Amino acid sequence: NAGVTQTPKFRVLKTGQSMTLLCAQDMNHEYMYWYRQDPGMGLRLIHYSVGEGTTAKGEVPDGYNVSRLKKQNFLLGLESAAPSQTSVYFCASCDTNTGELFFGEGSRLTVL
Amino acid sequence: KQEVTQIPAALSVPEGENLVLNCSFTDSAIYNLQWFRQDPGKGLTSLLLIQSSQREQTSGRLNASLDKSSGRSTLYIAASQPGDSATYLCAVWGGSNYKLTFGKGTLLTVNP
Secondary structure, three states: OOOEEEEOOEEEEOOOOOEEEEEEEOOOOOEEEEEEEEOOOEEEEEEEEOOOOOOEEOOOOOOOEEEOOOOOEEEEEEOOOOHHHOEEEEEEEEEOOOOEEEEOOOEEEEEO | OOOEEEEOOEEEEEOOOOEEEEEEEOOOOEEEEEEEEEOOOOOEEEEEEEEOOOOEEEEOOEEEEEEOOOOEEEEEEOOOOHHHOEEEEEEEEEOOOOOEEEOOOEEEEEEO
């Protein structure tokens, strides 16, 4: 019973490097989300998707790109990492029948 | 724009006490409200989901209420235990968009 799985769980990058975070869910949910969580700032929505092939911007989309080529996967990319992107990133999927959100365990990213 | 506020930001209680966590939101046009628990270094775990048509939900020692007209929800924890120590977050899902808005959480410490 995997639920929402994020990879990698930890990553250290140098400024300017690129990387991709992968989120996979096995619950056949249409809606998926990427959040970042920073001390004192709470959870902020980066991008979201309401179905395969769709993406939309959240509150803090700058510096990130996303893709939803398959319903079960939602990828978050950083093309040129900056120290301000040091954060814990959470992926979530939503059961649209109830509105209940299910979260992954998080990915801790440090940009030096 | 929906804003969610949680009071208090931190709470420390002795084991066995009953306690109440508060959540308020500015736009009463919500689809549902969800309470989450987050342990240090972990993802968010859904505790209770209240649909906009409901007044309360119960799970074990937890009871969540919703007063949509006044923009308030409370999470009641009975007979608190040290294992209840965590950050508790509430989130509301607006009726006209696909996004949850989170409060910044209440850090609960239950002392043995």
